[in-house]
Each structure stands twice: as C-alpha cells, then as structure tokens.
Amino acid sequence: MRITCPLCGARDRREFYYRGAALALERPAPDAGEQAWDDYLFLRENPAGETRDLWYHANGCGAWLVVRRDTRSHAVLEVRLAGEGAQ
Amino acid sequence: MRFSGLRVLKEGLTGNRGWTAHWRDPEPKPAYDILIIGGGGHGLATAYYLAQVHGLRNVAVLEKGYLGGGNIGRNTTIVRANYGLPGNSEFYSHSLSLWEGLEQELNFNVMQSQRGVLNLFHSDGQRDAYVRRGNAMVNQGDDAILLDRDGLRKRVPYLDFDNGRFPVQGALYHPRGGTARHDAVAWGFARGADSRGIDLIQNCEVTGIDVANGAVTGVQTSRGAIRAKKVGIVVAGRSSQVAAMAGMRLPIESHVLQAFVTEGLKPVIDTVVTYGMGHFYISQSDKGGLVFGGDIDMYASYAARGNLPAVEHVMEAGMALMPMIGKARVLRSWGGIMDMSPDGSPIIDKTGIDGLYLNCGWCYGGFKAVPGSGDCFAHLLATGRPHPAAARFRLDRFRTGVGIMDEEGTGAQHNLH
Ligand SMILES: Cc1cc2nc3c(=O)[nH]c(=O)nc-3n(C[C@H](O)[C@H](O)[C@H](O)COP(=O)(O)OP(=O)(O)OC[C@H]3O[C@@H](n4cnc5c(N)ncnc54)[C@H](O)[C@@H]3O)c2cc1C
Ligand SMILES: [Zn+2]
Numbered sequence: 001m002r003i004t005c006p007l008c009g010a011r012d013r014r015e016f017y018y019r020g021a022a023l024a025l026e027r028p029a030p031d032a033g034e035q036a037w038d039d040y041l042f043l044r045e046n047p048a049g050e051t052r053d054l055w056y057h058a059n060g061c062g063a064w065l066v067v068r069r070d071t072r073s074h075a076v077l078e079v080r081l082a083g084e085g086a087q
Numbered sequence: 088m089r090f091s092g093l094r095v096l097k098e099g100l101t102g103n104r105g106w107t108a109h110w111r112d113p114e115p116k117p118a119y120d121i122l123i124i125g126g127g128g129h130g131l132a133t134a135y136y137l138a139q140v141h142g143l144r145n146v147a148v149l150e151k152g153y154l155g156g157g158n159i160g161r162n163t164t165i166v167r168a169n170y171g172l173p174g175n176s177e178f179y180s181h182s183l184s185l186w187e188g189l190e191q192e193l194n195f196n197v198m199q200s201q202r203g204v205l206n207l208f209h210s211d212g213q214r215d216a217y218v219r220r221g222n223a224m225v226n227q228g229d230d231a232i233l234l235d236r237d238g239l240r241k242r243v244p245y246l247d248f249d250n251g252r253f254p255v256q257g258a259l260y261h262p263r264g265g266t267a268r269h270d271a272v273a274w275g276f277a278r279g280a281d282s283r284g285i286d287l288i289q290n291c292e293v294t295g296i297d298v299a300n301g302a303v304t305g306v307q308t309s310r311g312a313i314r315a316k317k318v319g320i321v322v323a324g325r326s327s328q329v330a331a332m333a334g335m336r337l338p339i340e341s342h343v344l345q346a347f348v349t350e351g352l353k354p355v356i357d358t359v360v361t362y363g364m365g366h367f368y369i370s371q372s373d374k375g376g377l378v379f380g381g382d383i384d385m386y387a388s389y390a391a392r393g394n395l396p397a398v399e400h401v402m403e404a405g406m407a408l409m410p411m412i413g414k415a416r417v418l419r420s421w422g423g424i425m426d427m428s429p430d431g432s433p434i435i436d437k438t439g440i441d442g443l444y445l446n447c448g449w450c451y452g453g454f455k456a457v458p459g460s461g462d463c464f465a466h467l468l469a470t471g472r473p474h475p476a477a478a479r480f481r482l483d484r485f486r487t488g489v490g491i492m493d494e495e496g497t498g499a500q501h502n503l504h
Contacts, residue, residue, distance in 0.1 A: 046327035
C-alpha cells in the first residue's frame with residue numbers, strides 16, 4: 001500500500017502511523033454528554049467499502065492526513081491534509 | 088454414526104463404504120425459536136450447547152457461505168488460558184476446561200494437542216510481568232511455570248539465546264496450552280448440533296433484521312424471510328455490518344491478520360513459541376508445516392489479505408528468534424478479518440433490542456474461545472442471563488468506562504490493540 005502525501009508525494013505505507021476513523025477530527029465539547037463521547041471514542045461505522053481515516057506521516061513531513069480508502073481492496077482514493085479542513 | 092477405533096478398522100477393511108454425511112442440508116423453515124447468524128466456530132458451538140445443555144432444538148444456524156469457511160478455518164489454532172485480568176481470566180479458564188473434554192463429548196477427533204505454550208521474555212521487566220501473569224494463572228486454577236534460561240534451553244535449544252539485541256532470558260511456560268485442528272472443531276460442533284436436531288443452513292446470507300416495537304421478530308435472508316423470537320449475531324469480522332441491519336453501531340473496527348505456513352518438514356518444533364520482542368509466534372502442524380504469524384496489519388480492512396510490511400516484520404522477527412527457520416520455504420500466506428474491540432477483549436451481551444443478542448470482539452484470539460463462547464452465549468440466549476464466566480463481557484463497558492479489560496495496558500483505543 002502506498003499513500004500519496006500532498007507534501008511529500010507517494011510513499012510506502014511503512015512511513016505512516018494509522019490513527020483510525022477520521023471521526024477523530026470531530027471532537028465533541030467536553031460537556032457534550034456520555035452518548036456523544038461514546039460515539040466519538042468507541043462506536044464505529046466500520047464500513048466494508050469506502051472509508052475516511054486519519055494517518056500521520058511520522059517518517060516524513062509530520063502532517064496529519066485524511067485518507068479516503070476502499071477497505072475491500074486497499075485502494076487509496078484521495079489524500080488531503082487534515083489541517084486544511086478536510087472532512 | 089459414531090466414530091471408534093473399531094469402526095475405523097472395519098471401514099478400512101471394507102472399502103470405507105459405510106461413512107455417511109456428517110450433517111443434513113435442510114431447507115429453512117418459516118420460523119424458529121432461535122436463529123444464530125454465522126456458521127463459524129462460535130455460531131456452531133452456540134448451537135451445539137443450546138441443544139446439549141438447554142434442550143433447545145427449534146434452532147437454526149444461518150451461514151452465508153459454507154460451514155467453517157470464515158476465520159475458524161483460517162487461524163493458527165493456538166489454544167491457551169494465560170490471561171491476567173478478571174473477566175478474561177475466568178472465561179478462558181472455563182473455555183480450556185471445555186476443550187479438555189471436547190473430543191469425548193463430541194465423539195470427534197479435533198486433534199487437540201496440549202503441547203504447551205512458551206511466552207519468551209528478554210528483560211528483567213518482562214520477566215516480572217510474566218511472574219505476575221503466571222501467578223494470576225495459578226490463582227485462576229490453571230498452570231504456569233517460570234523457566235529460566237537453562238530450563239528453556241533444554242526445551243527449545245534452537246533459539247538464538249545470545250542475540251545481540253534481544254537475548255532470551257527465559258519463558259513463562261503454560262503446559263496445558265497447545266493447538267487443535269481448526270476445521271475439525273467447526274465440523275465436530277456442526278455434527279453435534281445437527282444430530283440434536285438443529286438446522287444448519289448454508290448459502291443463506293442474512294440481509295436484514297426485522298424489529299417491531301423494540302423487539303426482534305426475525306430476519307431477511309437470501310433464501311427468504313425467517314421469523315424468530317430470539318436472534319444471536321456471531322459473525323466475527325462482519326459484526327458491524329450485521330449489527331447495522333438492526334440500526335446499531337458497535338465498538339468494533341475490522342482489521343486484517345495474516346498467517347503463514349512453510350512446506351512440510353520433519354518434526355522440529357514440538358511446542359508453541361511466542362517471541363517477546365517482536366510480533367512472531369510459531370508451532371508445527373501435524374502435516375509438518377511450520378505455522379506462524381504476528382500482529383494485525385494495523386489499518387481497517389475487509390480484504391482478507393494483507394500487505395508486505397506485516398509480512399516483512401513477521402519474517403524478520405522469526406529470523407531474529409530462531410535463525411534455523413531461514414532454511415524453510417514459505418508455501419502459503421493468507422489473511423482473515425478480525426473484529427477488533429477498543430480494549431482487545433470480547434463482548435457477549437444483550438443489545439438495546441429485545442431478543443437480539445451479540446457475540447463479537449474476539450480480535451485475533453477467538454479460536455481458543457470457541458467452546459467457552461458457545462457455552463456462554465447459549466446460556467445467555469436460553470436464560471436471558473449472562474453466564475458467570477462471561478458476565479464481564481459487557482457491551483456498555485466502553486460507554487461507562489467500568490470494567491474495561493485491557494490486557495496489554497495500552498488504553499482502550501481502537502488503533503492500539
Ligand atoms: C490468521 C489468523 C490467525 C488466528 N490465530 C488464532 C490463534 O492462534 N488462536 C486463537 O485463539 N484465535 C486465532 N484467530 C482468531 C480466530 O480465528 C477468530 O477469533 C474466530 O475464529 C472468530 O469466530 P468464528 O470462528 O465464529 O468466526 P468465523 O469463522 O469468521 O465465522 C463467522 C461466520 O459468519 C458468517 N457471516 C458473516 N456475515 C453473515 C451474514 N450476513 N449472514 C450469514 N452469515 C454471515 C461468515 O461467513 C462466517 O462463516 C486467528 C485469526 C486469523 C485470521
Ligand atoms: Zn508527508
């Protein structure tokens with residue numbers, strides 16, 4: 001699997017740390033309540049198909065990336081910088 | 088049909104013409120008392136114990152492919168009860184005790200081999216952690232022996248004991264652990280359930296779960312609608328998809344785990360060895376292949392095949408631990424879809440929908456759990472109350488934060504197990 005970092009270009013999967021569903025970008029308010037935090041921390045859509053997850057270019061530029069991927073084929077469809085508001 | 092030594096002899100002498108099919112191939116009935124979704128190890132064991140322990144026979148197992156075609160037929164077959172935390176401790180202990188009587192109970196050779204499991208340690212800190220774990224195992228009624236370097240060398244002389252980076256200092260030895268034939272476990276439970284009147288329905292994919300007024304009423308399948316008062320979801324890596332049919336989201340992420348087998352060799356590794364400084368564990372199958380694996384690939388996947396970085400890691404770790412395996416040729420590799428939970432421990436519980444029950448979150452360790460999970464899930468389905476050995480496998484533990492079972496001590500977070 002290769003991931004094309006918008007800053008560094010196509011790189012081997014080994015350079016990246018996987019954080020999980022890009023839901024991690026949508027942190028609820030501290031007082032949002034138990035259900036909102038359960039949704040955020042634990043409950044997952046876990047799709048068989050297209051998914052959006054967060055990867056960190058640890059052995060590269062250090063950017064957090066939102067990667068659109070197909071979990072059935074491992075095809076990488078789109079990579080954007082998380083910092084630029086990619087949702 | 089019963090198996091016995093005499094029967095094998097007789098059939099051998101008469102051209103093996105007397106063996107019959109192990110289970111029927113029934114048409115689904117319009118309604119059952121209980122439906123089990125998923126004909127893997129856990130689903131088949133659940134069906135067996137529903138009939139055997141609770142006398143419930145108006146039950147069907149719905150399997151979208153063929154029996155035993157999922158992870159039950161893809162795993163590396165390690166059986167052990169060396170967990171350290173309350174919850175896992177009593178459950179795996181219960182499961183191992185069921186394993187020990189399984190072949191007689193099922194009248195089926197599951198080729199269980201209590202060849203022992205060795206967990207290696209490479210530092211003082213790791214040794215201390217294993218001493219603690221060993222004491223927990225002894226306290227739960229199981230066996231654990233701390234081997235020093237010399238004791239270990241007698242057992243597995245082929246390790247690279249003086250490895251420059253990670254010298255082997257000893258091991259926690261669990262004599263009652265070992266391996267079993269994975270397919271045979273599925274077949275044995277399938278045969279046991281079928282012969283007690285349970286319908287095993289293959290090529291029957293569940294495509295919808297019917298709920299009315301907060302209670303389950305049945306399922307939609309590729310072979311039509313089937314009504315039921317109770318439905319159990321036991322679909323391993325597909326748990327999120329099937330739960331979504333009932334409008335639920337689960338604390339589960341599906342990941343791929345790979346495994347490898349070499350060409351057949353003469354007997355060389357007579358136990359199970361797990362490396363303490365890299366992701367690698369190994370045993371030898373009865374056919375002679377070295378069967379080994381490591382960790383999950385570490386990204387969500389339904390592909391049932393992995394990528395090369397995980398392959399490389401496993402091969403490197405194997406070479407660092409036992410350089411002799413460099414001479415063996417890898418024959419095959421494959422992957423399975425794991426239902427990973429945030430704390431690495433399973434869920435056997437009711438759901439928010441009456442009559443709908445859930446069994447999932449086995450991560451990469453659900454083979455050893457097959458008899459225990461079947462027994463406990465059957466108990467829950469039959470009585471509506473959790474079995475004492477699985478009472479802590481609660482679905483709500485993540486929301487409440489009470490009773491998290493994080494054996495690795497890394498935190499209850501999806502990408503850490
Ligand atoms: C490579 C590998 C190595 C492993 N090694 C070990 C090990 O050494 N020790 C250990 O303890 N565990 C191990 N495991 C884990 C173990 O195999 C699993 O935890 C366990 O098999 C999962 O339970 P199961 O047998 O019921 O799953 P499965 O056999 O996957 O059964 C689930 C079934 O549900 C069916 N299904 C899914 N969706 C539907 C639907 N909509 N309708 C109808 N049916 C459906 C599937 O077809 C499948 O047959 C390993 C797993 C893998 C992949
Ligand atoms: Zn980069």
